[in-house]
Amino acid sequence: MSTTTKLFLQVTACGALFALNTYAVSADPTRYGFGEPASANDLQDFVSSLPDGRDLPAGSGTISRGKQVYDEKCASCHGQKLEGGIGDRLIGGRGTLVNNDPKKAPVKTVESYWPYATTLFDYIKRAMPFYMPGSLTNDEVYSVTGYILSEANILNGDEPITATSLSKVAMPNRNGFIPDHRPDHFKPADKHPRLR
Amino acid sequence: MSILDPNSDAKNTLKIASLVEAEEAFLAKARTNANSVYFSQHPIEPAQPVKGEPAKGVDPLQRPHNRRHFLASVAVLASSSVAGRAIAQTAPSPDGKAPPGAVWRSVPEDATKIPGVAIGEDGGYGTRSQFETEVRWRFGTKTPLSSWSMTPLEHGVGIITPSGLHFERDHGGIATIDPATHRLFVHGMVKQPKKFSMSDVKRFPSISRILFIECSGNGLTEWSKPTLKTVQGTHGLVSTSEWTGVPLSTILNEVGVKSGAKWLLVEGGDSSVMTRSIPIDKAMKDCFLAYGQNGEAIRPEQGYPLRLIAPGYEGNTHIKWVRRIELSDKPFMTREETSKYTDLLPNGKAVQFSLIMDAKSVITRPSGEMTLSGPGFYEITGLAWSGRGRIKRVDVSTDGGRTWRSAGLQGPILPICQTRFRFPWVWDGKEAILQSRCVDETGYVQPTLGQLIEVRGLNGPIGSIYHLNAIQSWKVDTEGRVSNVHYY
Numbered sequence A: 001m002s003t004t005t006k007l008f009l010q011v012t013a014c015g016a017l018f019a020l021n022t023y024a025v026s027a028d029p030t031r032y033g034f035g036e037p038a039s040a041n042d043l044q045d046f047v048s049s050l051p052d053g054r055d056l057p058a059g060s061g062t063i064s065r066g067k068q069v070y071d072e073k074c075a076s077c078h079g080q081k082l083e084g085g086i087g088d089r090l091i092g093g094r095g096t097l098v099n100n101d102p103k104k105a106p107v108k109t110v111e112s113y114w115p116y117a118t119t120l121f122d123y124i125k126r127a128m129p130f131y132m133p134g135s136l137t138n139d140e141v142y143s144v145t146g147y148i149l150s151e152a153n154i155l156n157g158d159e160p161i162t163a164t165s166l167s168k169v170a171m172p173n174r175n176g177f178i179p180d181h182r183p184d185h186f187k188p189a190d191k192h193p194r195l196r
Numbered sequence B: 001m002s003i004l005d006p007n008s009d010a011k012n013t014l015k016i017a018s019l020v021e022a023e024e025a026f027l028a029k030a031r032t033n034a035n036s037v038y039f040s041q042h043p044i045e046p047a048q049p050v051k052g053e054p055a056k057g058v059d060p061l062q063r064p065h066n067r068r069h070f071l072a073s074v075a076v077l078a079s080s081s082v083a084g085r086a087i088a089q090t091a092p093s094p095d096g097k098a099p100p101g102a103v104w105r106s107v108p109e110d111a112t113k114i115p116g117v118a119i120g121e122d123g124g125y126g127t128r129s130q131f132e133t134e135v136r137w138r139f140g141t142k143t144p145l146s147s148w149s150m151t152p153l154e155h156g157v158g159i160i161t162p163s164g165l166h167f168e169r170d171h172g173g174i175a176t177i178d179p180a181t182h183r184l185f186v187h188g189m190v191k192q193p194k195k196f197s198m199s200d201v202k203r204f205p206s207i208s209r210i211l212f213i214e215c216s217g218n219g220l221t222e223w224s225k226p227t228l229k230t231v232q233g234t235h236g237l238v239s240t241s242e243w244t245g246v247p248l249s250t251i252l253n254e255v256g257v258k259s260g261a262k263w264l265l266v267e268g269g270d271s272s273v274m275t276r277s278i279p280i281d282k283a284m285k286d287c288f289l290a291y292g293q294n295g296e297a298i299r300p301e302q303g304y305p306l307r308l309i310a311p312g313y314e315g316n317t318h319i320k321w322v323r324r325i326e327l328s329d330k331p332f333m334t335r336e337e338t339s340k341y342t343d344l345l346p347n348g349k350a351v352q353f354s355l356i357m358d359a360k361s362v363i364t365r366p367s368g369e370m371t372l373s374g375p376g377f378y379e380i381t382g383l384a385w386s387g388r389g390r391i392k393r394v395d396v397s398t399d400g401g402r403t404w405r406s407a408g409l410q411g412p413i414l415p416i417c418q419t420r421f422r423f424p425w426v427w428d429g430k431e432a433i434l435q436s437r438c439v440d441e442t443g444y445v446q447p448t449l450g451q452l453i454e455v456r457g458l459n460g461p462i463g464s465i466y467h468l469n470a471i472q473s474w475k476v477d478t479e480g481r482v483s484n485v486h487y488y
Helices: A003-018 A063-073 A117-127 A138-151 A163-168 B010-030 B067-080 B082-090 B198-203 B231-235 B248-255 B280-286 B335-340 B449-456
Strands: A177-179 B147-150 B168-170 B183-188 B194-197 B207-214 B238-247 B263-268 B275-279 B288-293 B307-309 B322-328 B350-352 B360-365 B376-385 B391-397 B419-427 B432-440 B473-476 B482-485
Touching: A063 A138, A117 A138, A117 A163, A117 B335, B010 B231, B183 B248, B194 B198, B194 B248, B198 B238, B198 B288, B207 B288, B207 B307, B231 B360, B238 B248, B238 B307, B238 B376, B248 B280, B248 B288, B248 B322, B263 B280, B275 B280, B275 B335, B360 B391, B360 B432, B376 B391, B376 B432, B391 B419
Parallel strands: A177 B350, B183 B322
Antiparallel strands: B147 B168, B183 B194, B207 B238, B238 B288, B263 B275, B263 B322, B288 B307, B360 B376, B376 B419, B391 B432, B432 B473, B473 B482
């Protein structure tokens, strides 16, 4: 039997499976051979980092270089003191996350809320500066990441900022996240509802 | 107060204020529009049709083929002649401009007495009626390049959201991508990394499903007090479309998933290069890459040419403009899934990967800012949906939740899809509180806001921000005016 005929039969069988009106779509075992192999060259410019530092690109930066980059490229939106503006506030807010007062808001920043330093590199590299995303070199991104972490009193010193060092940074809210426990089980509703 | 004061939250306050402002601007316009559901509070003179012959120069038989030319000539007439003034009076917009998505045409006194518009005058792609004015309105962020817009649910009929009214959320503007040069890369823990052109993607066997997408931030203004006035404002970040594309399992099978791969990163090709991690079990079960929406190509603002559909998951995971998928053993912990789409509880812990949208319903008519014209019959109607399956039942209360009666459900009732409910009601002219409560096929019952707050707490004015799926209350006062209230 020729390859074409085999493929045709597989595809027909798979069509019959779909006709069962199931919404799970994992039943297709066919390989169609469409598309082309992606080369290392095709993939080299993509950035995506894991918290353990894998997939972060080569390069290194310093906090002092980071301040220059920040003042030039970031401060107009995030503020001279990283206090926020058009862009998010980046530092402060420690101790504000525990709160059940609807009149008092938690302050969620890189310093108080973000669990991984690698995320900061990843996000800046891909999506910042807002009006010129992807324009910073890896060294500039390592530097400005280091500067923000230093202003947040998380990092200091002259150690170069690299993939390895970022994966070792202990973020203050590293253990602040829990898995999804839903669906919730609700208590019976109030028998005497009223306007609130 | 210093901006570095840990108690200051200028940004969140600003967010809410600008939403209120955007809604007010919309309402101000809608209240003067005879075709708007918000019109009745401020009656104005009824519109007059055009008298006599069709205006010179716009004889339908001699209408210029060039539409721009035609529109320009009508605009001149509208501003200069008696007939023009009459035209303007029937226009939804007093300046004679058609609403977005429509073309302005003169309105004959009797459409049976002169021929209508020639086929093809629209260039081959239709428009909506010039009398229909509903639009998405945008949250007033400082830059429209990272913002969202809401679906006008109060105008909707049936369950499908018109593609042009599907809610929007993007973080770096709407990307313009030529499908001829677009590539989808799939790599990471796979046996053969591959790249696919859009024609490759479209050669695979396809599927279609009618599904809702809801932003998990839908209703974020409503946690601590009723804030926005209309259902578009309180619930407009949910929409339903028929999506067509290729199952992700087919694509993953094509590259060969390595054992140990547990998560995949899906990345958009817009300027925010949006990324989210999706569990591979979910990807294999029912995710697909959509290139079609409601029978045509997906709209640019919805991710043209390719969007991830993750049925029942929060809207942010439905990555638009998809250009890359990377497989890994662990989640990537991107900015959106750590610092943004996580639900902060009063104890300072935040729920992460709260991906599924729980069951929710809302009455869309009557709803906030409408006015009932007097005691008598009204059809209460609305939408119910659940990220966990089909809607099993919708109950409606007109007394604030003391008593409930089942609403009729319009079939087909599809899983992870909006379901239209209807409930006949005779208003006796007394104050009423209208509520709807849905149950999905897993037995999950939509909670009251009080029940939800007991579980989630109120960490700030916008609470835990995401996943507010509580029962909505609309108060009808003795004048028939409907308003957004908290009643539980």
